[in-house]
Amino acid sequence: MTMPYYASPEQLMRDRSEYARKGISRGRSVAVVTYADGVLFIAENPSSTLHKVGEIYDRIGFAAVGRYSEFESLRVAGVRLADVRGYSYNRRDVTGRVIANAYAQTLGEIFTQQTKPYEVELCVAEVGDTPENDQLYRLTFDGSVVDEPDFIVMGGQADAVSGNLREHYLPGMSLAEALQVGVQALSAVSPATTAGADGGPKLLTAEQIEVAVLDRRRPKRAFRRVVGAALHRLLDRGDVAAVEDVEEPHTAAHAPSTPAPGTPAGLGDPSAPDTGGTAGSGGQAPTT
Amino acid sequence: MTESSAGRSGFSPAYLDRVGSSFTDFLASAAPDLLPGRRPVPPLPAGDLTPHGTTIVAVTYADGVLMGGDRRATMGNLISSRDIEKVYAADAWSVIGIAGAAGIAIEMVKLYQVELEHYEKIEGLTLSLDGKANRLAQMIRGNLGAAMQGLAVVPLFAGYDLDAAPGTSPGRIFSYDVTGGNYEERGYSAVGSGSLFARSSLKKTWRPDLSAADATRTVVESLYDAADDDSATGGPDPVRRLYPIVYRVDAEGAVRLTDDEVSAVAATIVTERSAADGQG
Numbered sequence: 001m002t003m004p005y006y007a008s009p010e011q012l013m014r015d016r017s018e019y020a021r022k023g024i025s026r027g028r029s030v031a032v033v034t035y036a037d038g039v040l041f042i043a044e045n046p047s048s049t050l051h052k053v054g055e056i057y058d059r060i061g062f063a064a065v066g067r068y069s070e071f072e073s074l075r076v077a078g079v080r081l082a083d084v085r086g087y088s089y090n091r092r093d094v095t096g097r098v099i100a101n102a103y104a105q106t107l108g109e110i111f112t113q114q115t116k117p118y119e120v121e122l123c124v125a126e127v128g129d130t131p132e133n134d135q136l137y138r139l140t141f142d143g144s145v146v147d148e149p150d151f152i153v154m155g156g157q158a159d160a161v162s163g164n165l166r167e168h169y170l171p172g173m174s175l176a177e178a179l180q181v182g183v184q185a186l187s188a189v190s191p192a193t194t195a196g197a198d199g200g201p202k203l204l205t206a207e208q209i210e211v212a213v214l215d216r217r218r219p220k221r222a223f224r225r226v227v228g229a230a231l232h233r234l235l236d237r238g239d240v241a242a243v244e245d246v247e248e249p250h251t252a253a254h255a256p257s258t259p260a261p262g263t264p265a266g267l268g269d270p271s272a273p274d275t276g277g278t279a280g281s282g283g284q285a286p287t288t
Numbered sequence: 289m290t291e292s293s294a295g296r297s298g299f300s301p302a303y304l305d306r307v308g309s310s311f312t313d314f315l316a317s318a319a320p321d322l323l324p325g326r327r328p329v330p331p332l333p334a335g336d337l338t339p340h341g342t343t344i345v346a347v348t349y350a351d352g353v354l355m356g357g358d359r360r361a362t363m364g365n366l367i368s369s370r371d372i373e374k375v376y377a378a379d380a381w382s383v384i385g386i387a388g389a390a391g392i393a394i395e396m397v398k399l400y401q402v403e404l405e406h407y408e409k410i411e412g413l414t415l416s417l418d419g420k421a422n423r424l425a426q427m428i429r430g431n432l433g434a435a436m437q438g439l440a441v442v443p444l445f446a447g448y449d450l451d452a453a454p455g456t457s458p459g460r461i462f463s464y465d466v467t468g469g470n471y472e473e474r475g476y477s478a479v480g481s482g483s484l485f486a487r488s489s490l491k492k493t494w495r496p497d498l499s500a501a502d503a504t505r506t507v508v509e510s511l512y513d514a515a516d517d518d519s520a521t522g523g524p525d526p527v528r529r530l531y532p533i534v535y536r537v538d539a540e541g542a543v544r545l546t547d548d549e550v551s552a553v554a555a556t557i558v559t560e561r562s563a564a565d566g567q568g
Binding site: 049051054055056073074076077079080081083084086087088102103104105106107108109221 | 298299303304311314315318319322398399402405406409410412
């Protein structure tokens with residue numbers, strides 16, 4: 001076999017895009033949906049340890065589809081950038097836009113300069129103080145970044161899932177409602193639920209999905225995984241809006257920290273920034 | 289700084305290296321100038337130029353551990369701060385208190401908090417309590433040069449051990465020396481200039497398996513005793529409404545007691561002492 005002497009840049013880019021798209025479309029889908037109190041991540045993911053969804057910083061979450069090793073190294077890079085920025089400036093100076101930009105630059109560079117592009121698609125979500133300030137950024141393998149409202153679907157049959165979501169999505173849904181809409185949209189196209197094909201598509205079960213939220217009501221770190229009994233309850237309850245008791249169990253050994261609301265402000269807390277160890281952060285300032 | 293270029297033109301290679309889960313190790317390769325202990329210290333005693341934090345105490349009780357610290361920082365013979373905070377939550381299940389050069393100590397606490405959170409985010413697991421204690425020892429070890437110039441930082445670390453065997457106390461305390469020596473303490477411990485008096489007080493008031501309320505009292509009382517005899521330790525200050533900072537760590541996580549709770553305990557102690565004194 002001989003190598004061609006010349007391939008037009010157009011041809012080259014088209015080949016790479018096609019390669020990356022193929023890789024991504026083989027995977028299962030991830031939906032990122034905004035709801036009344038934040039952002040909900042739902043990933044079809046039978047593994048409970050190889051996560052597709054992760055925490056980047058206090059108010060910023062990450063979701064990805066595609067090749068695990070590639071998006072995992074990008075996730076780690078995002079956590080590092082966020083922590084370095086937060087450490088050298090202040091926690092509130094870490095924004096989703098900064099993280100999304102860094103991803104866009106890196107993915108763009110890899111796409112144009114390396115022979116094999118990354119077969120990944122990412123979502124960087126930032127939860128704001130109000131629903132209007134929530135941000136969802138979609139990043140594709142070629143480094144393009146798009147700021148999308150309401151929800152983002154990535155992966156295998158993204159178009160079909162997005163179509164389904166567009167029909168059922170309502171702004172300001174509760175967590176249980178948003179989860180139901182999201183799971184139903186993913187289930188409609190998932191091979192895991194449609195393969196049986198006796199009597200309509202079933203819904204994905206708690207074991208087949210990975211769920212996490214960025215909850216704006218939580219102080220400091222908004223990210224929380226919804227697992228185990230809490231997830232079962234939330235799925236079973238359907239449209240009942242009572243979600244207050246859905247808390248990750250504290251007792252699991254080495255569970256990630258999930259400070260409950262009311263946890264006092266620590267160093268560099270967004271609600272009490274610039275605490276140099278003197279006044280502030282919950283203590284009373286001297287009055288005279 | 290490497291970091292700012294990372295924001296503008298994608299991640300520099302160090303960010304994409306899959307080397308480890310430690311934030312400190314990562315900073316050492318990506319932005320070493322941000323690390324405490326990497327800066328040259330002038331070869332002169334600098335101890336009097338900087339505020340120093342003073343007394344920290346920690347006690348275990350039936351369901352966990354408590355840590356308290358007074359609010360005073362001194363600079364030579366001056367009080368440089370009346371409301372400094374020297375006890376912090378390190379993560380959801382551990383607390384750290386610091387005595388020594390305040391600037392370096394606070395920087396170290398900040399780095400330590402990021403270190404624990406960073407590990408948690410990268411690995412999806414929290415470090416074991418012993419792992420956290422060891423990590424802190426390494427940080428103190430890096431500060432030995434500055435410690436020799438009078439800028440020593442001596443922390444006290446305590447936490448709720450999620451892996452504690454049934455029947456053993458889940459609250460554990462670790463103390464350190466300036467060389468990074470790491471010692472697990474039984475029952476109670478104190479560091480800082482007033483630690484001698486605080487420890488003597490705890491020796492008489494602390495018993496195993498105290499309730500949370502009784503243990504809080506022993507903490508506040510030991511700080512009162514330290515302030516009584518050590519000029520660098522501040523007592524409860526009802527005029528400015530400044531009271532010791534007390535953190536409680538139990539199965540629910542680390543919580544800072546409200547000023548109201550602590551001031552009530554302090555008021556009881558002051559009333560009892562003044563009655564016992566017999567002159568007032």
